[in-house]
């Protein structure tokens with residue numbers, strides 16, 4: 001088995017699948033799971049872009065006992081050396097997508113193969129859904145609503161370093177455009193300086209106390225606001241008539257982007273009322289052109305600490321690795337949002353590799369983590385889906 005997971009990730013890395021160009025890897029995975037004995041289908045999300053859904057059936061026709069979720073797209077190669085020819089060195093594998101997140105997918109494939117070769121019948125089916133477009137507009141996971149997938153529990157296979165994630169923050173990209181009036185820099189009183197008011201608005205928003213959420217048995221998580229871009233002005237001696245501020249607001253459970261937008265609009269209304277500026281506030285991201293994702297947003301998500309899936313992954317990790325996994329709530333965002341908030345499936349995040357290496361030119365994954373993740377996935381399938389009694 002251990003060799004399989006290494007060979008598998010090498011094959012996956014060797015099929016480039018940069019966002020928008022996922023067709024080849026989708027077809028590869030379709031054949032891979034079909035040849036293994038799964039009921040497999042390609043689900044068209046857009047022209048030449050497919051989610052791949054594979055099910056290892058169980059005796060009962062109920063909901064799947066467990067669904068693994070992974071994204072099949074990667075970010076571009078950028079300056080990575082040898083992005084699509086995997087390099088194995090010092091017990092690690094380098095390549096684009098190695099940690100984000102072909103490692104998680106390779107571990108699922110290897111776990112499925114182990115379950116099949118054990119020849120023990122499954123009571124409940126186990127599934128894998130590979131989605132497109134995670135690195136951009138989330139069209140693949142948005143499509144899950146139309147797929148009719150039903151599962152008791154799910155695992156997002158994004159890298160966690162084999163820690164167990166029970167929730168994620170949401171994220172609201174907020175663009176603010178401040179419009180004033182231009183003029184000569186020698187008579188600024190005749191213009192309305194958009195950059196000056198943009199700075200005032202920024203310090204007003206950045207000075208606000210943001211909500212804190214206490215996650216049971218873990219820690220407090222805090223909402224945050226980062227001003228990532230501030231743009232304005234054409235020359236030092238011209239009064240700028242436009243200033244653009246771009247914020248990244250991270251949401252804790254209980255918050256939603258519309259309340260946040262309303263609150264920001266309310267806070268900055270006084271600038272419009274008093275200073276002759278016009279302020280436009282909207283949800284916008286440089287790479288988002290698709291209206292449905294702007295409308296839905298990326299929501300915070302949380303699975304109850306006492307949910308069976310948390311206990312089963314914990315127990316499977318203990319059984320295979322020997323200690324208790326560290327539980328965490330991630331500051332980042334991941335697509336457990338769609339599984340929890342849209343499909344109502346209690347979901348955790350658990351996967352191989354160091355998430356700090358995602359989106360870097362040094363992207364690599366430790367082979368031991370791949371092997372361990374695969375063992376834990378296999379054990380979780382056994383615990384949740386195998387046929388122990390005759391009902």
Ligand SMILES: [Zn+2]
Nearest residue numbers: 071100101158
């Ligand atoms: Zn990822």
